[in-house]
Amino acid sequence: MSPADMKLTKRLGNPRTRRPLSAEERSVYEWQLNVEGFGEEGQKSLKSASVLVTRVGGVGGAAAQALAAAGVGRLVLVHQGNVRSSDLNRQTLMTADWVGKPRVESASRRLKELNPRLAVEVHNANVGEDNVDELVASSDLIVDAAPLFRERFLLNRAAVEQGKPMVDSAMYELEAQLTTIVPGRTPCLTCLIPGDPPGWRRQFPVFGAVASMIGSLAAMEAIKVLTGLGEPLLGRLLVADLRDMSFRTLKLQRNLHCLVCRDRQD
Amino acid sequence: MKVTVKYSAQARAATGLSSEELELDEPTTVHDLVIRLARQHGSAFRRLALDANGCPHPSLLVAIGDDQVRPGDHRKVLTGETVTILPPISGG
Numbered sequence: 003m004s005p006a007d008m009k010l011t012k013r014l015g016n017p018r019t020r021r022p023l024s025a026e027e028r029s030v031y032e033w034q035l036n037v038e039g040f041g042e043e044g045q046k047s048l049k050s051a052s053v054l055v056t057r058v059g060g061v062g063g064a065a066a067q068a069l070a071a072a073g074v075g076r077l078v079l080v081h082q083g084n085v086r087s088s089d090l091n092r093q094t095l096m097t098a099d100w101v102g103k104p105r106v107e108s109a110s111r112r113l114k115e116l117n118p119r120l121a122v123e124v125h126n127a128n129v130g131e132d133n134v135d136e137l138v139a140s141s142d143l144i145v146d147a148a149p150l151f152r153e154r155f156l157l158n159r160a161a162v163e164q165g166k167p168m169v170d171s172a173m174y175e176l177e178a179q180l181t182t183i184v185p186g187r188t189p190c191l192t193c194l195i196p197g198d199p200p201g202w203r204r205q206f207p208v209f210g211a212v213a214s215m216i217g218s219l220a221a222m223e224a225i226k227v228l229t230g231l232g233e234p235l236l237g238r239l240l241v242a243d244l245r246d247m248s249f250r251t252l253k254l255q256r257n258l259h260c261l262v263c264r265d266r267q268d
Numbered sequence: 269m270k271v272t273v274k275y276s277a278q279a280r281a282a283t284g285l286s287s288e289e290l291e292l293d294e295p296t297t298v299h300d301l302v303i304r305l306a307r308q309h310g311s312a313f314r315r316l317a318l319d320a321n322g323c324p325h326p327s328l329l330v331a332i333g334d335d336q337v338r339p340g341d342h343r344k345v346l347t348g349e350t351v352t353i354l355p356p357i358s359g360g
Contacts, residue, residue, distance in 0.1 A: 057359070057360075059359070059360050060359075060360055061359045061360065062359065092360075146359065147359035147360070148358065148359050149358045149359050149360035150358065151356070151358060154358065154359075171359050172356070172357040172358050172359055173357060173358075173359065173360065174277040174278065174357040175277065177276060177277050177357070179354075179357060194329065194336075194356075195327045195329070195356045196326045196327055197326065197327055198327070199316075199325070199327040199328070199355060199356040200315050200316055200319075200325060200327075201278055201315050201316045201355065202278075202355075202356065202357075202358060206357075206360065208360065213360070239329075239336070241276070241352075241354070243276070245286075250334060251334065252331045252334050252335065252336050252352075253334055253335050253336060254336050255335075255336050255337070255338070257338075
């Protein structure tokens, strides 16, 4: 177990910090409480967990929705700006009547409708040098669904420095990718992508169904890491192509010279 | 020797291909294969694949079979292997 794993297990596994389930929660989560290897202990871990989701568009919104439904106790939502009509093909936490109003408020409203027990902290801002350390420190795990590489690199650096696991997701047209980064144990984002890749544009072609699919898978990875369930995509990259419904996982390499994580590799 | 090259995301758009089979006269390194593909497929793909010095761009993701390799790797591509070119993509 890496230092990051131990830190997380200590934080979520300590009986003094884990919050008990109410009768209402036992009822709401009845179907997943019967999942083998999860049970009431897993549910308590989710209830005690805080997850940073940035941003909450197509991918992050789907991830946040699945995490809220699963009973994660607290979500920190980060996304600057107001809803645009062109968001609505994929950003399922936004609604047509909310065009022109802040995205994070729409997301918070929808998530609280789904799960009134959820604590939501919203930031009408994007990840930057000025806020990344504080945002990462406020959460047990990060779901990175940011479209700009500079935001992803900042999150990755802060996650590695603070030993926080990060689920990293991406999409394009009918394709999507997902990996889970645990500092000290897996390659970090900068091991894979050392710098800004050429040719990436902020607006790219994609269907909402692709965003929702990979966002839901990102949520499942977060649940697995937070509760110790199953085998997360550690050191593996899921590559999905919905044109032919092919799903494969690539074994990833650490970069021993990585400027972000070389001093933290086991 | 024959190898298969698969193109993902923007590389598919830049080449107009999802995959192709290449006939190589001799074993070729990953490094040299990326450069060969960049020369073969024109400026849009070249911008994705090569850096300003004409070397494989370090942020290009490349896999042989199901194993990631560095784009500048001097590991030889063997006959029958499948190389996948995956320009980095992001969320949104």
